[in-house]
Amino acid sequence: MRLAKIGAALGAALLGAVTAGSAVAQPAADTVGAIRQRGQLVCTSAPSTVGFSLPDSQGVWRGIDVDYCRAVAAAIFGDGNRIRIVPSSTQQRFTMLQSGEVDLIVRSTTWTMAREASLGMLFAGISVYDGQGFMVHRDSGVTSARQLDGATVCVQPGTTTELNMADFFRTNNLRYTPVVIENIEEIRNAFISRRCDAYTNDASSLASFAAGQGANMNRYLLLPEIISKEPLGPAVRKGDTRFFDIVRWTHFALITAEELGITAANIDSFASSTNPDVQRFMGRTGDLGRMLGLENNWAVNVIKTVGNYGEVWERNMTPIGFPRGINNLWTRGGLQYAPPMR
Incomplete structure (x- = not known):
């Protein structure tokens, strides 16, 4: 009788395992x-x-x-x-x-x-x-990201850009104030109107921004430092x-x-x-x-x-x-x- 109960328990366990496995093995999405x-x-x-x-x-x-x-x-x-x-x-x-x-x-x-x-x-x-960089107003006199101590920096939230920026300033013992704006057009306008001293994004995106300024593109300078890998x-x-x-x-x-x-x-x-x-x-x-x-x-x-x-x-x-x-x-x-x- 005891062996029968053990066998029944094992059978139930195996059936449960099969059922559970079947539940997990959902058909692949198409x-x-x-x-x-x-x-x-x-x-x-x-x-x-x-x-x-x-x-x-x-x-x-x-x-x-x-x-x-x-x-x-x-x-x-x-x-x-x-x-x-x-x-x-x-x-x-x-x-x-x-x-x-x-x-x-x-x-x-x-x-x-x-x-x-x-x-x-x-x-x-x-x-x-790609890789992350910084852009500044050319007339600011800033030629290196290591000169951005105390700067305000425009950045989009929820991005690797935001995290990389924090790492860069902390690693180089520099102070900064993030200006966090989600909408890409608003963040670019904030930089143009000098609400922030610098704008950080992937270097390709910064090049895209400058190119979009037409005759005014030379007002902006992409700094030489690339601070991350951005595949x-x-x-x-x-x-x-x-x-x-x-x-x-x-x-x-x-x-x-x-x-x-x-x-x-x-x-x-x-x-x-x-x-x-x-x-x-x-x-x-x-x-x-x-x-x-x-x-x-x-x-x-x-x-x-x-x-x-x-x-x-x-x-x-x-x-x-x-x-x-x-x-x-x-x-x-x-x-x-x-x-x-x-």
Whole structure:
């Protein structure tokens, strides 16, 4: 009798374990299915950052972040225009992704351990290797960030920028007063009107701000110190490896195309290439597209839509005066490097 009771207890425990395991093993999310059913990819980007995301005079969104959104849409639909850009603040972006309001963050967002570990998101690549800097009014006479003792500094809340700034001033035993403003236009206006002595952000964003001032851009000076690593890139929700793979390999397709010399203008001329790497890229061999749940010519559609990584950079970042530098291909002294597409 005692053995029977023990056996029954063990059986119940095993059944409970199976039931609990079944409860945990939820079916994987189907982001791509939802995107296809909706008929468009929904991305969140900054509301007005020249070079990254800004509507033009016709209301069409332009910038490197927008191009990444278009590239992913081209991979999925074969049409890079099937996107919707939803502007967000620095604090809204993560909630919008977590809630499913958007499919993808492409918003000058820094890849950090804490964001992946605690916010339920994964970064699919690094679109811009950046670093945080400081900008001042040129007539202030300040030429180094170490001269900012006692300064007021404009910064956006809920960002790695805010944390890096605190670390920098504490490490260098400097005093400062943060002027914390969430809206990007308000923070820029505060700096222009001298409510703060300095403005801190990613160096690319500061270059974007200065470029947006037109004839007045020389009134501002980007200080030489870069105080952090800011790898910026697209981010997706955890739990859908298929969509993650599509976004990641879209990024790598942009880099691979530049490595191979493939551009938006000449890609059709590569259709008859006998180079095995080119054949796989063009979808003529290898079934790489089907492995991702896409058409085999998905990478062709991406490049025809936005060009290769170099073209994306030249169109968006070069005009704001942000040097390519470490964002060059690895074969040209930079960090951009794509794993083999095979």
